[in-house]
Amino acid sequence: xxxRNIVISSILVLSVASIPFVWSDDDSEEWQEYSRHSxxxxxxxxxxxxxxxxxxxxxxxxxxxxxxxxxxVMNGLEDHFGDNAELDPSTRKQITDYLIANxxxxxxxxxxxRFAKRDKKSNDNMRITETPYxxxxxxxxxxxxxxxxxxxxxxxxxxxxxxxxxxxxxKERDILIPGYGRWxx
Amino acid sequence: MIIIFPFVLLLAGLFSGxxxxxxxxxxxxxxxxxxxxAVQPDAQAGKAIWLKTFIASDGSIxxxxxxxxxxxxxxxxxxxxxxxxxxMAPSVNPDRLSKTRNIRKWFRRNCKWTIGRECTVVEKASLxxxxxxx
Numbered sequence: 001x002x003x004r005n006i007v008i009s010s011i012l013v014l015s016v017a018s019i020p021f022v023w024s025d026d027d028s029e030e031w032q033e034y035s036r037h038s039x040x041x042x043x044x045x046x047x048x049x050x051x052x053x054x055x056x057x058x059x060x061x062x063x064x065x066x067x068x069x070x071x072x073v074m075n076g077l078e079d080h081f082g083d084n085a086e087l088d089p090s091t092r093k094q095i096t097d098y099l100i101a102n103x104x105x106x107x108x109x110x111x112x113x114r115f116a117k118r119d120k121k122s123n124d125n126m127r128i129t130e131t132p133y134x135x136x137x138x139x140x141x142x143x144x145x146x147x148x149x150x151x152x153x154x155x156x157x158x159x160x161x162x163x164x165x166x167x168x169x170x171k172e173r174d175i176l177i178p179g180y181g182r183w184x185x
Numbered sequence: 186m187i188i189i190f191p192f193v194l195l196l197a198g199l200f201s202g203x204x205x206x207x208x209x210x211x212x213x214x215x216x217x218x219x220x221x222x223a224v225q226p227d228a229q230a231g232k233a234i235w236l237k238t239f240i241a242s243d244g245s246i247x248x249x250x251x252x253x254x255x256x257x258x259x260x261x262x263x264x265x266x267x268x269x270x271x272x273m274a275p276s277v278n279p280d281r282l283s284k285t286r287n288i289r290k291w292f293r294r295n296c297k298w299t300i301g302r303e304c305t306v307v308e309k310a311s312l313x314x315x316x317x318x319x
Contacts (some may be wrong), residue, residue, distance in 0.1 A: 057266040082243075083265060084298040088290070153267050 041112045043168040046098040052091060056083065058159045060128060061168040062102035063112035069126045070099040081127075111170065129155045141183075151178035208275065210285045211317050215310055223310035231315025234308055239300050247299045257319040274319035282317055 041063035044050050053059045062070070074096040077085040087095070100106075104116035114133040121130065128134055138155065146152045151160060158165035161183070164174045175183040215226055236255070238248045252270055253261040258277045261270035272278045282288060292312075296304035304312070 056263055057268055078297075081265075084294040086290075086294050086297075157266065 037109050040169045040171070041104075041109050041115070042102060042107055045102075046095070048091065049095045049098050052087060052095060053085075056085065057156065058166060060158070062099045063104050063107040063109055063168075064115050064128045065099075065103060065126070065131070066105040066116045066118065067100045067103040070103055071096065072124070072126045074099065076126075145177050145180050149177070149179060208282055208317060210288060211282050211313060213285050214288050214313060218306045218310035218313070221306040223306045226310035226314040228311065228314040228318050230307075231311035231313070234304075234312055235315060241301060249295070249299060251299070257316065273316055275317060276319060282313070288313065 041061045044059055044061055049062075050059045065073075073080070074092060077087060077092065104112040107113065107116075115128070115131055117132055119132045121132075125131075129138075134155075146155055146161075153160070158170075161175050161177045162170050163176055164171070172183065177183055215223075218226065235249045238246050241247050251264050253273050257274040258272050260272055262268070263270060271280070273281055275281045275283075292304055292309050296302065296308075
């Protein structure tokens with residue numbers, strides 16, 4: 001009987017104690033930080049990377065690829081997926097160091113840790129779109145929604161559908177596929 | 186006539202100097218190219234290069250206009266990523282040609298992609314003269 005009282009009072013105390021968390025403002029900094037760690041990847045913090053790579057395409061957050069893949073990307077800028085993206089040696093080193101230090105396998109963000117996982121097909125690939133996690137997340141997306149959709153053009157254009165991709169947020173509620181609408185899994 | 190001719194040349198030289206003088210980065214780069222042998226930067230020749238098409242090793246047809254478009258006062262679009270490229274004309278986009286580092290960087294990259302080799306100093310000087318007029 002005494003034991004049961006303790007259990008009941010514990011449940012009461014715990015439920016009262018949890019009220020502030022449940023009722024806390026969704027937009028509080030703590031909540032956003034927790035939310036980002038569980039659903040996002042780290043934001044880009046290096047202005048040189050943002051500028052140099054963002055000139056031609058959305059600068060991808062470093063936490064979308066593991067370090068070895070970034071290293072391969074940065075070793076081959078003369079033929080960067082068919083484009084020439086050469087950089088002077090000091091800028092290249094600065095960006096490479098940043099990407100490797102913040103790569104998916106070094107991040108404590110949950111989504112980055114998923115991006116860090118490799119399989120045989122993606123082992124020596126350097127495309128974010130070829131990582132097992134990316135393929136798994138996009139396997140229901142039809143080509144006509146992306147590749148032949150003139151407003152999207154390619155799976156590489158994250159920000160065409162992920163409206164907060166440039167803030168490193170890939171939440172489902174922020175997906176809006178042009179010409180199709182919201183995506184609901 | 187014999188006496189006037191050198192003056193005409195001198196005036197022409199001064200005038201062309203004045204044309205570049207409003208942009209320090211352009212003046213600096215043109216000086217470099219002139220020292221390397223691009224004696225007279227020619228905007229008309231630059232325009233011809235801008236519009237010329239080249240065939241890449243993969244068979245695709247490439248030109249400056251592929252990404253930047255024919256009208257330098259308008260925005261362009263990266264042929265592959267479709268990302269907007271701001272106008273090249275300094276008259277509508279004063280950031281253009283404002284840094285020698287960027288002039289060097291983009292000439293190196295874009296000549297290699299478009300033409301398949303680095304541009305010569307004559308080509309670079311002419312292109313720079315052409316873009317600077319826009």
